[in-house]
Amino acid sequence: MEIKRPALYIVGTPIGNLEDMSPRGIFTLKEVDFIAAEDTRVTAKLLNAFDIKKPLVSYYEHNIRDRGIEIINRLKNGECCALVTDAGMPAISDPGEDLVKLCASEDIPVFAVPGPSAVIAALAISGLSTGRFTFEGFLSKAGKTRRQHLEEIKNEKRTMVFYEAPHKLMDTLNDLLMALGDRNVSIAREMTKIHEEVIRTTLSGAIQIFKDKKPKGEFVLVIEGAKTEEKPLYDIENPELRQSIKDKVINLVERGLTKKEAIKKVALEYNLKRNQVYEICFKK
Numbered sequence: 001m002e003i004k005r006p007a008l009y010i011v012g013t014p015i016g017n018l019e020d021m022s023p024r025g026i027f028t029l030k031e032v033d034f035i036a037a038e039d040t041r042v043t044a045k046l047l048n049a050f051d052i053k054k055p056l057v058s059y060y061e062h063n064i065r066d067r068g069i070e071i072i073n074r075l076k077n078g079e080c081c082a083l084v085t086d087a088g089m090p091a092i093s094d095p096g097e098d099l100v101k102l103c104a105s106e107d108i109p110v111f112a113v114p115g116p117s118a119v120i121a122a123l124a125i126s127g128l129s130t131g132r133f134t135f136e137g138f139l140s141k142a143g144k145t146r147r148q149h150l151e152e153i154k155n156e157k158r159t160m161v162f163y164e165a166p167h168k169l170m171d172t173l174n175d176l177l178m179a180l181g182d183r184n185v186s187i188a189r190e191m192t193k194i195h196e197e198v199i200r201t202t203l204s205g206a207i208q209i210f211k212d213k214k215p216k217g218e219f220v221l222v223i224e225g226a227k228t229e230e231k232p233l234y235d236i237e238n239p240e241l242r243q244s245i246k247d248k249v250i251n252l253v254e255r256g257l258t259k260k261e262a263i264k265k266v267a268l269e270y271n272l273k274r275n276q277v278y279e280i281c282f283k284k
Contacts, residue, residue, distance in 0.1 A: 003031040004111070006075040008083060008103050010096065012115015015087040016192035018049055020116050026050050028113050033079040036071055038095065042086045059083065064095045068102050075108050082113075089117050093137040093163060118191060119161050122220035126159075126186035127200055129224065133159040139172050150179035157225040166215035170207070176223065177203040184224045190217040234270055242280050245270065249281045 001024060003009075009028050014020040029035060029052050036059040037043035043056060059067050071081055083090045083099060090096035103110050119135050139162055140149040153160060164172050176183075185206055187199040195217065199209060203223070234241050245266055252262035263281070267274045 001027050003028065003080055004109060005033075005080045006078050007080045007109040007111055008071075008075060008099065009080065009111050009113055010090050010100065011082045011084050011113040012089045012117070013043075013046060013084050013087060014192065015116045015118050015121070016190065016196075018046075020192060021046075021050065022113070022115055025113050025115055026052070029054065029082050029084075032082040034074070035082045035084060036067075036099070038085045038090075043084055046084075054082075059095065059099065061095050064098045068099050071099060072102050072106055072108070075103070076106065087116075087118070089115060092117070092119070093135070116192070118163070118188075118218075118220050121191050122186070122188040122222050123159070123161055125188065125198055126222035128184060128186055128222055129159050132157075133161060135161045138163050138165075139175070146175070150175060154179050155226050157228060159225050160223045162221040162223070164219045164221060166217060166219065169215040169219055170210055172221070173203055173207050173210070176221075177207065180223070180226070186222040188220045188222070189215075191220070193217075234272075236270075236272065236276060236280065245277060246281050249277065 009032060011025050011028055012022070013025065029047065029050070032054065034055040034057060035043065035047075036057050038058075038060050040056045040058050046052075047054065047056075057067065057071070059071065075081060083096050085094050085096060091100050100110055123130050123133060134153075134156060136149075136153065140146040162172070180203070182202050182204045185201060185203050187201075187206055189195075189197045189199075199206065201209065236242065248266050248269075249259075249262045252265060253259055257265070263274050263277045266272075267277045270277070
């Protein structure tokens with residue numbers, strides 16, 4: 001392994017369990033010239049655990065503009081920097097995104113040192129579809145942007161992953177239920193930590209659970225996508241087809257099936273919803 005200069009290294013750090021820190025991540029943090037951290041106090045604990053002694057500079061939401069320019073200037077002068085966040089992969093729903101953009105605009109090499117990701121970990125253990133998914137970060141704050149966000153995702157067919165803080169969890173669950181309907185959800189809490197927990201339920205079920213249990217820790221919500229409605233195999237506005245459906249239902253009822261059983265059987269045959277068959281047969 002070697003460190004290149006100038007360069008920015010995006011270093012993944014544990015999301016809870018220090019044993020998840022990779023050997024390459026430790027090597028990189030030991031060899032770079034300085035480390036840019038979301039919270040220098042949190043990162044100092046990580047460095048102490050692995051006996052790493054390197055200069056730290058803060059890089060977080062409220063200083064990204066000025067500090068970003070400082071870091072870029074140091075890189076232009078031939079130094080290399082490791083960017084870390086408090087937990088997980090930097091630049092994912094994280095201020096580090098801006099620093100990577102700055103490096104890209106200045107043709108400064110950026111290298112990834114992969115590490116734990118709460119998004120991928122929660123998705124993997126969710127029990128929901130993982131073939132296609134979308135990461136939504138934190139649901140937009142209250143107001144117009146939140147309504148727009150919910151409107152944009154209500155018909156999303158891919159599995160969706162959200163981050164949420166404990167004090168906002170109930171509001172988010174209620175808003176998601178109202179916007180999406182009652183979907184299956186996996187709620188991962190405190191992943192890789194001592195009190196790690198995964199709750200697999202529905203949005204309405206989750207609301208009931210957290211009414212009686214105060215949310216604690218950081219949460220990742222994995223929500224199933226909207227179901228794809230199957231298109232009918234037949235044109236149900238066709239008069240001849242409608243008459244045929246009526247005749248079949250009447251025939252089945254005369255042979256001893258209940259009206260409900262007959263409708264269900266015919267609906268399956270024509271790939272229709274039961275209420276569609278009912279309307280054809282019994283609504284004038």
